Amino acid sequence: MVKRLKLALCTGVAVAALIAGCSAGASSKGSGSAVVASGSASSEAGGALDAGAATALVRSDLPKLEEPVGSMEITKAEGRKRSFNGGKIHVYSVRAGENSTRVNLAFTHPSVDNYVGDRLSYDDAPVLRADGKIYHPLALNSSVAGKPGSVVDAVPTAMFAEPRPSFVAYPPLPKGISEVEVVSPLSDQTVKVKVDRGPEKAPTGTADVPVLARNVALDVSNFEHKDGLITTIHGLTRTDRGVLLHYSIVLPEGARGLDDLGMFSSGAGRPSPWRLSLARGFSILDMQAKKYHLTVNELNTPSDSLPSEVSENKFAYTGWALFPFVDKTTTSVDIELSDNQLVQDVPISDSFPAGKKLAHGDFVKLGEGWQDPATFSPERLKKIDESISYEKTKIGNIGAIEQPVDNVYFAVSEGAVTETGSGVELDASVLFAPDQAELTSKAQAIIDRAVARIKAAGTAKVEVVGHTDSVADDAHNQKLSEARASAVAGVLRQALPGVEITASGKGEKEPVASNDTEQGRALNRRVAISWGGK
Numbered sequence: 001m002v003k004r005l006k007l008a009l010c011t012g013v014a015v016a017a018l019i020a021g022c023s024a025g026a027s028s029k030g031s032g033s034a035v036v037a038s039g040s041a042s043s044e045a046g047g048a049l050d051a052g053a054a055t056a057l058v059r060s061d062l063p064k065l066e067e068p069v070g071s072m073e074i075t076k077a078e079g080r081k082r083s084f085n086g087g088k089i090h091v092y093s094v095r096a097g098e099n100s101t102r103v104n105l106a107f108t109h110p111s112v113d114n115y116v117g118d119r120l121s122y123d124d125a126p127v128l129r130a131d132g133k134i135y136h137p138l139a140l141n142s143s144v145a146g147k148p149g150s151v152v153d154a155v156p157t158a159m160f161a162e163p164r165p166s167f168v169a170y171p172p173l174p175k176g177i178s179e180v181e182v183v184s185p186l187s188d189q190t191v192k193v194k195v196d197r198g199p200e201k202a203p204t205g206t207a208d209v210p211v212l213a214r215n216v217a218l219d220v221s222n223f224e225h226k227d228g229l230i231t232t233i234h235g236l237t238r239t240d241r242g243v244l245l246h247y248s249i250v251l252p253e254g255a256r257g258l259d260d261l262g263m264f265s266s267g268a269g270r271p272s273p274w275r276l277s278l279a280r281g282f283s284i285l286d287m288q289a290k291k292y293h294l295t296v297n298e299l300n301t302p303s304d305s306l307p308s309e310v311s312e313n314k315f316a317y318t319g320w321a322l323f324p325f326v327d328k329t330t331t332s333v334d335i336e337l338s339d340n341q342l343v344q345d346v347p348i349s350d351s352f353p354a355g356k357k358l359a360h361g362d363f364v365k366l367g368e369g370w371q372d373p374a375t376f377s378p379e380r381l382k383k384i385d386e387s388i389s390y391e392k393t394k395i396g397n398i399g400a401i402e403q404p405v406d407n408v409y410f411a412v413s414e415g416a417v418t419e420t421g422s423g424v425e426l427d428a429s430v431l432f433a434p435d436q437a438e439l440t441s442k443a444q445a446i447i448d449r450a451v452a453r454i455k456a457a458g459t460a461k462v463e464v465v466g467h468t469d470s471v472a473d474d475a476h477n478q479k480l481s482e483a484r485a486s487a488v489a490g491v492l493r494q495a496l497p498g499v500e501i502t503a504s505g506k507g508e509k510e511p512v513a514s515n516d517t518e519q520g521r522a523l524n525r526r527v528a529i530s531w532g533g534k
Contacts, residue, residue: 048208048355054367055316058232058248060203062216068092068106068163070182070191077186079516081124084186086110089126090163091182095196097344099287099334100138101128101170103182103193106163123513123520125151128170129181129190136411136418138169138285140292152285152292152336152408167342169285169334171410185519200344208355209367210234213335213343228252231337232316234370235353236346241373242296243323245282245335246353248316248366282321285334285342285408289327290421292406296322301371305362316366322373416446423530424450428466428484429522435472437483439491447488450529451495459499459531464489466505467512467528469521474507481505488527 049057068090077084087109095102105126128135138152152169173180173195182191205211213233235246282300284293301319309315326333332347356369359376373381412419416427431443439447454462466481466488482505489503513520 049206049367051315051365051367054209054248054365055250055314057203057205057209058211058214058230058316058366059250061201062228062230063201066092066104069193072182072184072187072189072191074184074186075188081186084109089184089187091191091193093196094128094180094182094193095200095344096173096177097334098332099172099345100285100342101135101173101195102342102344103128103168103170104166105168105182106166108161108163110161122151123517123523124185125168126182126184128173129183130173130177130179132414134183134413135170135173135180136413138171138287139409140406169342171412172287205234208353210353212236213346215337215341215343217337217341230316231341231343233335233343233346234318236333236335236348237352238326238348238350239322239352239374241322243284243293243326243348244352244373245321245323246318246370247320248318250316251313283336284323284326285336286326286330287334287408287410288330288332290408290410291327292408293323293326294406296324301361301363307363317363318366318368318370319363320361320371320373416442417449418526419453420528423528424453426450426488426527426529427522428468428525428527431488431527432484435480437480437487439487443488444491447491448495451492454492454496454499454529454531457531461532462492462496462499462501463530463532464492464501464503465528465530466503467510467524467526468508469524470508470511470515471521478505478507481507484527488529492529 070091072089072091074084074087074089084107087107090106090108092104092106094104103126122137122139125137127137140152175197178195180193180195182193184190202214203211211232211234215231216228217231229252230250232248233245234248235244237244237246282295284291286293300321307317326348330348332345335343335346337343352372353370357372357375358364358369359372361371361373361376361380364371408421410421411425416430418425418427426446430446431439433440464485466483466485468477468481470477472480482503485503485505489501492499492501508515508524511520511524512526513523515521515524
């Protein structure tokens with residue numbers, strides 16, 4: 001089974017304090033070796049930089065910590081999460097990128113200093129409301145169905161008395177939306193936030209030290225550090241082995257190394273080859289193809305190659321990581337760093353970064369060159385090959401790694417209709433009376449919207465699947481879900497002659513939310529319509 005990253009929103013933000021609004025993206029121009037970005041740098045574009053000048057470049061014009069624009073008091077937590085009540089959700093900013101929408105927020109509670117509790121489920125996470133639509137968090141699909149699994153967000157593990165901002169990712173917002181309302185099922189309050197757009201501030205790179213994006217975050221384990229961890233994206237290149245990421249880091253003063261930060265660890269509990277053993281948290285969110293890519297096991301910079309002087313905070317050090325192939329039509333992606341930060345709209349290039357190519361995979365000072373796996377020694381390549389155990393991986397010269405990736409579930413609701421990545425879901429509470437399978441008077445208008453989507457897709461096959469909550473027994477719910485799917489399929493057949501339509505029911509077997517709350521049960525009562533090829 002493919003490893004699910006544990007990205008569900010939790011009680012607070014303990015892993016890292018993402019400085020809200022500090023992820024910075026810039027687009028590449030031409031071959032990708034020259035970069036255009038906002039901001040300024042104290043170097044001449046195109047000139048070769050030594051380690052000191054290169055480090056000064058990525059340190060230039062650093063962002064400042066933002067204040068929250070609004071807060072919501074937690075009053076509606078239920079069950080084991082009842083202890084959340086009395087806490088607050090702080091909203092810092094909303095940024096609409098080309099591929100996703102990033103919301104920076106934090107959880108606090110006045111009576112706790114480091115409270116570890118249950119993670120919030122998909123239906124507990126905040127949603128965005130704008131222009132009559134609801135934008136749900138992005139999530140990774142489960143392995144058994146197209147239902148949402150882990151929310152694409154940071155990996156908070158505790159609630160603190162002081163805010164430690166993190167993020168949650170949502171579907172991209174239409175360009176006409178300038179303000180959203182952040183709504184939490186845990187609170188009666190909401191927060192309205194202006195939407196930020198356009199490229200974020202980043203230093204201008206040079207030919208030898210390109211800058212595609214930069215992120216500044218507080219230490220992920222030691223909150224006594226006053227400065228931030230600076231991660232800069234220098235290259236994201238398509239190769240015949242996969243997508244190669246080049247990045248640099250400048251550690252906070254006093255950090256003993258990457259293990260101290262929790263960035264590079266043994267990845268306990270992550271099954272091979274999806275154990276992010278040496279680049280935990282680096283992942284690619286490809287919303288253009290609705291895919292989520294993890295790094296290929298062992299194909300990244302070994303943490304033990306980082307020199308001890310990294311803790312002196314004097315230089316940036318470059319590393320690399322290899323991802324499975326990204327869809328050829330994808331032009332840019334979002335990159336999740338260290339499980340706690342999201343850098344949006346990073347362009348993918350077909351050109352390796354300019355500068356010296358290094359025939360080893362160890363960390364080096366920024367400005368000394370870029371690691372190129374194609375030039376590694378045969379002995380190291382063989383060792384890497386042997387470490388990849390997944391059955392679909394081609395062993396030998398790692399010439400065509402075929403790693404499975406996770407699908408991304410996204411949902412945008414408008415009334416009783418929710419658009420997803422694979423079709424639409426109709427609210428069964430509106431289509432049918434409670435515990436009934438006869439369509440209501442409101443059903444036709446709702447199904448008509450699904451018909452319009454199917455016609456626009458030009459598909460030849462449609463699948464209709466009914467789902468219920470868990471209030472009744474299994475047998476009853478299974479029969480009810482089948483009957484409701486058949487009712488909807490009957491209307492679709494009349495409106496879509498020539499389209500092959502199948503109907504089935506799943507009963508209560510595939511919930512998208514918890515059945516412990518009425519809100520969760522309402523989400524589970526649905527009829528899902530998906531379509532395939534033309």
